[in-house]
Amino acid sequence: MNSEGLILFFLLGLTLVGFAIVFSYFIPRKSENLQKYETYECGIPTYGLSWIQFNVGYYLFAIMFLIFDVEAVFLFPWAVVMKELKMVAFIEILIFFVILGLGLMYAWKKQALKWE
Template identity: 45%
Template sequence: MIGRKVASSMVATNYVFVGLLLLVATGFATAPLAIVALVAPRKRSLTKADTYECGVRTHGETWVRFRIQYYIYAIMFVVFDVETVFLYPWAVAYGSLGPFALVEMAVFLALLFAGLAYAWAKGALRWV
């Protein structure tokens, strides 16, 4: 019975630690936003609202429309770049993972390949 009380108090201590850590993390994230909201000057002017691009004044229309294709292409790149980030640690630790890890990675790669095939069939990878 005493062992259970010690274990339960240890679990409660761990939850308290995690809760305090979350509070501190939230405080670190919100404190700068609150300070800036209170201290920052609020003088608006035409000069501050003017479009500024690399030190050169813009001529003509400053809002240029880009094709959505460029964004889709960039998102596809990010997806497969993140996939590489997941593959590398798996390859490094493969010897200690066991035989089921190969099946898990095969399923992961099959899903990625299905996504690539879908994007290719929809024409998302066609440039222009």
Template identity: 45%
Template sequence: MTDLSQYLPIFIFLAIALALSAIIVFLPMGVAHLTGSAKPNADKLSEYECGFPAFEDPRSQFDVRFYLVAILFIVFDLEAAFLFPWAVSLDLTGWAGWGTMMVFLGELAIGLAYAWKKGALDWE
């Protein structure tokens, strides 16, 4: 027969983790309910991210420029994410790493020029 007291620290850890998880999940909901921020009105239900009303006919056409700008932002944000580790490790990668990054930056510059020429960056 095993001694179950050896598992007591694990049970305490799990109980604390469960309590903290419940607090993190339910406390903001309770505060929102008590402060009245959960009560909807016209301003809270209006569109603020996508640029078009969300409660329309789902088959209606909409402007895709918002999504093009968002995709371009993600592409160039990833470029910045790749530049920092490259710059830090440039002494290890040497000329091969420098050349590879210049090819990568050249491809991105060609893509930016193409998007600019096509008018993907224009917002009317």
């Protein structure tokens, strides 16, 4: 029932949000007001664009995440079979961790973990 279940929960979310939005699209009273549809910025008109190139700091961490998460995915199958493979798996993962740790140390030393 797993695959149907996925569809079911997807549909549930869809229904809840869809119903709520449709409901409050028709039921509440509407009022027209020019100021109402302005962007909120503490009551002052916005100055300049808001969709511009943004600080690289955020992306840097996304890239870091990508590197480490891809490697973390390899850990999952290892974690499951750890109990059976015992020592071999342990030594293998130790090597893996050392490499991963070195990568982290490298990033640390290169100040990549420092927020700019």
